[in-house]
Amino acid sequence: MSIQKTPALTTRATHTTLTRRVIFFAAILIVWELVARSGIWESYLFPGPLVVGRTLIDGIVEGEYLHAALISLQRIVIGYGISLVLGMSIGALIARNSILEDTIGSLVVGLQALPSVCWLPLAILWLGLSERAIQFVIVMGALFSIILGVRDGIRNTPPIFVKAARNLGATGFTLYVQVIIPAALPSIVAGLKQGWAFAWRSLMAAELLFFSLSxxxxxxxxxxxxxAAGVMAVMMLIIAVGVTVNQLIFAPIERRIGERWGYAAASN
Amino acid sequence: MMNDPTALQISQVSKTFVMRDRSVQALTPIDLTVKAGEFVCLLGASGCGKSTLLSLIAGLEAPTTGVVTAGDAPVVGPGIDRVMMFQDAALFPWLTVQENVEFPLRQAGHSKAVRAATAREWIERVHLAGFERSAVHQLSGGMRQRVALARSLAINPAMLLMDEPFGALDALTRDRLHHELEKLWSATRKTILFVTHNVREAVALGDRVLVFSPRPGRILGEFRIDLPRPRSLEDMAVIKKTAEVMDVLRGALEAAPGELEGAFI
Structure with a gap:
């Protein structure tokens, strides 16, 4: 009765992964720089990583980029927060009620097929070029993934957990909070993560059309x-923000669930 | 044991599952009385309604006809006086071993200190001290059933309903768990209903073995096992008694061909 752990193996695997990544990305940068210097395209249209890197650093040092990033982050925090509250509640309701599932459930599946930036023209017509229009598009981006993740997680709770829990005295609300929600957690987190990714995309698309700094x-x-160097530098920044949020928020949650449930955490 | 109070009274209990286009009778009306502290094995092939009967006793399903009375109250739903154990230990993977064992105590509203102390005591009694903080997936099948046993007993039920809990374990682990179950039963005098399709397991564990016929389930015969305890699967007496039970079963098989075919292994 002993629990086997193989720390050596895990560490070696991490090292290998790291080495591969470093080599891969270094190669991309080198090829990119070489292509940029080759003169195939005009250098103002296709700047190399050194120029882009300098632009990025300048932008950050001057404060403009960070200011813009803060504005975008503030928007997404609000929009995603609204989606979180709405999505969790609607998802939970749909999962437990067949009338809601047959009606709102199918509506959600339908709306999920519509890229949220398609809402932008309507949002601008209804709400003008305002913060509210942007929030609307973010919510349309994140909401449906969150609803479906919560719904699927709750609906697919293994019946044996519910049986065992009822049998051990769990009823009503506590059954929901202590068994059904935790059992649904992997699916809920997957929905939250996808919702975040869609929200981030929607926000960037929406902001392209707006005139205030973002x-x-x-x-x-x-x-x-x-x-072009400025565009690429900002693209880098957008990637960096997306990856950072994933690493700081979703990756640790997924890792914890993975460790507890016993499957390898989704790779980052 | 003659004077022990009745733990379980089953009168004319049957169960018919109604599906879209047909109905299946899982259990013909059954009468059964179990005394407090008795160890009863329900023996039968898969699909003979013995698991259904456990679910009815547990209150997870309602009988189509008849009444189940546990203690002195009719069963109308799940209750922590009757705890069921499943072949899949059904531990909650988001909880540690300790938290799993505390689960029923938490539902019952016990204080944190009581929960922790009771859980620790039962974890020790199933020989898993040191694994309190382990995750479920780190445990072997046998260890999981030990946790399930600790979780079931922690709430101090009058009755344990065991649905082939050791069915998926290897022979050695199963043997050890038999011993420990027998010991825990001797110490706690819980009433145990133990479902199995293994004749020797039933004979080794039970005070009484009830044989079920498949589709629709009914009680085909009853054997009283008066062998001394502790018993083991290898005891000559157990092996002899098993052969005896098998003989009777074979007789029944010849009388009603087809009914029991492939039923017992």
Missing amino acids: LGNLLQTGRDFND
Whole structure:
């Protein structure tokens, strides 16, 4: 009766992964720099990583990029927060009620097929070029993934857990909070993560059309000024924000669930 | 044991599952009385309604006809006086071993200190001290059933309903768990209903073995096992008694061909 652990193996695997990644990305940067210097395209249209890197650092040092990133982050925190509250409640309701499932459930599945940026024209017609229009698009991006993740998780709770729990005295609300929700957690987290990814995409697309400072807007400004290095630098920044949120929020949650449930955490 | 109070009274209990286009009778009306502290094995092939009977006693399903009376109250739903154990230990993977054992105590509203102390005591009694903080997936099948046993007993039920709990374990682990179950039963005097399709397991564990016929389930015969305890699967007496039971079963098989075919292994 002993629990086997193989720390040596895990560490070696991590090292291998790290080495592969470093080599891969270094190769990309080198090829990119070489192509940029080869003169195939004009250098103002296709700047190399050194130029883009310098633009990025300058942008950050001057404060404009961070300011823009903060504005975008603030928007997504609000929009995603609204989606979180709405999505969890609607998902939980749909999962437990067949009338809601047959009606709202199918509506959600349908709306999920519509890229949320398609809501932007309507949002602008209804709400003007306002923060509320942007929030609306973010919510349309994140909401349905969250609803479906919560619904699927709750609906697919293994019946044996519910049986065992009722048998051990769990009823009503506690059964829901202590058994059904935890059992649904992997699916819920997957829905939250997908919702976040969609929300981030929607926000960037929406911001392209707006005139106030934001990450998406910086891309548009770069285009207007024929500044490909600026566009690429902002793209890097957008990637960095997305990856950071994933690493700081979703990856640790997934790792914890994976460790507890005994399957390998979704790779980062 | 003659004077022990009745733990379980089953009168004319049957169960018919109604599906979209047909209905299946899982259990013909059954009468059964179990005394407090008795160890009764329900023996039969899969699909003979013995698991259904356990679910009815547990209150997880309602009988189509008849009444189940546990203690002195009719069963109308699940209750922690009757705890069921499943072939899949059905531990909650989001909880540690300790938290799993505490689960029923938490439902019953016990204080944190009582929960922790009771859980620790039962974890020790099933020989898993040191694994309190382990995750479920780190445990072997046998260890999981030990946790399930601790979780069931922690709430101090009058009755344990065991649905082939050791069915998926290897022979050695199963043998050890038999011994420990027998010991725990001797110490706690719980009433145990133990479902199995293994004749020797039934003979080795039970005070009484009830044989079920498949589709629709009914009680085909009853054997009283008066062998001394503790018993083991290898005891000559157990082996002899098993052969005896098998003989009777074979007789029944010849009388009603087809009914028991492939029923027992």
